[in-house]
Amino acid sequence: MTETIVPKKIYFRVWGTLLILLAVTVGVAYIHLGWFNPAAAVGIAGIKALIIILYFMHVRYSPKVLWVFVSAGFVWLGMLFLWTLGDYLTRSYLPPPTIWPQ
Amino acid sequence: MSTQLAIFTREHYLNVSYGWKSWLFTRDHKRIALLFLMTITFFFFLGGAFATMVRLELMTPQGDLFQAQTYNKLFSMHGIVMIFLFLIPSIPAVLGNFLVPIMIGARDLAFPRLNLLSWYLLVIGGVFTLWAIVAGGVDTGWTFYTPYSSLFSNTNVVLAVIGIFISGFSSILTGLNFIVTIHQMRAPGMTWFRLPLFIWSHYATAIIQVLGTPVVAITLLLVAVERVWRVGIFDPALGGDPILFQHLFWFYSHPAVYIMILPGMGVVSELITTHSHKQIFGYTFVAFSSLAIAIIGFAVWGHHMFVAGQSQYASLMFSILSFLVAIPSAIKVFNWTATLYKGSISYSAPMLYALGFIGLFTIGGLTGLFLATTAVDLHVTDTYFVVAHFHYIMVGGMVMAYLGGIHHWWPKISGKMYPEGWARLAALIVFIGFNLTFFPQFVLGYLGMPRRYYAYADEFQVLNVMSTAGASILAVGYVLPMVYLIWSLRYGESASANPWGATGLEWQIPSPPPTENFEETPIVEEPAYNYESYSRASV
């Protein structure tokens, strides 16, 4: 919980940044960058989420214990992503066992 | 004599108000704990009824008592009721709700109304599950594997899924409440490392409840969507992947088993220290091991999928991490044993349950390592070896810890002592019945008897009959406490504030406690389990 009152101009700056990033996301999508397209899309979305969390949701001005609570959800989601995708991405590395030769 | 009068005239949480409204609209964590107690006891015996029918069928090699599909429904309902409506709430919702605020020196949990809501959600979820049962049950197994559950099963999958979804939120709210309470509402001087280990294990459990349950919620919701909308999310014919379901399902359901054991471990830490009147050995190790189990436990779910078609590299990684997660559990077992050494051990009923826990949990845990080894798992997966493994932990571990805890804190909760002789007898009966029921199942599994089958090869019959016989003994062991605990409410000896001579804030307040728990907020100056070590005097 924050005692700090965040000045309005910071909110407006964040809002402006968010709208610019929105334009960038859409613009970059039209340029063919191969695997970098989804990476950029998620990356920009991540930055937007970060500034919403830090400024609009006041986390930047909150005690450290709150930062742990905020990150926990994302870290755990990361674990779900990591090991699930880890399965799918490594399936081709080792072929499944075949029938014993007669 | 004077204690009898004291209970008649002294006001406490049970007699402060009467009437159904004072219970159904209560905000007192202690009353809510009792509401949970009644609810989960009902579901325990319902799940037990299903188990009885399963074991009766398995007395003969042929499928003669029930039809195949009925049998599928029986073991599915047994699993669903026992896991979601009994085991997951059990210790946290009953003992945790009652004790967490008192043990940290608070007047109540952080969010009392959410606590009451949590109970209502469990009841509503239970009602939906009962509806599913009455409407004909579910035959998918508690694991709801797709595409059978989402496309082909003709049973009440959606109803059951709704029931689990709702009861899942009960679990989430309990977890949220505990985490915030433990962070924010500790009494002055109650630093993290003076907390009872019961609190540490409930904190770790709460982390799992909050971060794991939502994933199974959305996964089961997707199964319901697939069934209702008749589209394919996990349907191979539409490009869906059943293994994706398994990943999402087990991401919660594996940590769920830690929801089901960590509170039991917390109880055992309390029982061992109190009933051997000794400081816990290695407090810090035990505390951090709870957190380690909670965190590493999220990284091992693929060990349920070794034969499902998962990548071999993923299986390798999950196998290694499954070995790793056994280490903190082992640390606890070593520390409990070291605590017992040179302690002043009293063989009270709670201690008998705790000792039983240590032995049976160790067996269950070690057999988990067998299963974590991919090469061995290939042979014993989906056999009775797995069934025995998890029953050793869930029943030999958690249920015994639960019963031990109920007995240990019964004087505090009810103001009455239970009859010690009967309680010891019941503990013994449970121990014998349990081993007779489940040890043969290790052998059966190793010999190749598959799980979830209602018929089996003739040579397995002797072991199956042993198992069913054991189950009947186990049932007696479970019914006995029901009888004498209720008896003790009327005829039991009145309990003092601290019948065990234990440390801990809950024993500094009267039995039963007043609604506000403490007249004045306690100030904590001592470490936990600060027993005079009798072993120093004796050689």
Next chain:
Amino acid sequence: MSLIVEHQFDDYEQQQQATTLGMWGFLATEVLFFGGMFVGYTVYRMLYHAPFGEASRHLDIVLGAVNTGVLLCSSLTMALGVHEAQEGNRRMVMLFLAITAALGMIFLGIKFFEYYQKFEEHLIPGPHFMWNGADARHASLFFIFYFVMTGMHALHMVIGIGLMAILVFLTWRGKFSSVYYAPIELGGLYWHFVDIVWVFLFPLLYLVERSR
């Protein structure tokens, strides 16, 4: 304008911190709730990149981008509303919360219009699904995730708008002051979170293969 401290708390500050932590704990559960769907979507998009790209191009990028802009503006007005609450300006709080709710309703309006468009184009999965390209079943999978994910998001928006309405009402009744405005702050946290979900949904669903 009373400061309510519940009996289990020692003082107002402890209550504030507890309720904020509790709200974030709840938001963490929401991260994992939506996250499960994101994981499923990611897996399928990886496996079926071409049909997912083709299907994504059937989504209206203009409406999607406009909707994203609408929500980002609503986050601004929400933050300003909390700011006004901290300064104790009752009327401004009501104004900003009402605008926030209105922007939310605009979002939902556009969303349901998009759903209607999909219905007209026969792109709702099920017996009436019609697909002109190759790999109809994988395209159908895309649309299932589109509808379930945006549908779940829309449900959360509806709840959010309801929350705003309640907060406007309570503000009007004078329940809050510059000292006690916690419910508005907590409502704001919820609103921003739902916005963040959309911030991820938009590029992942609408911008898959726009460069072809």
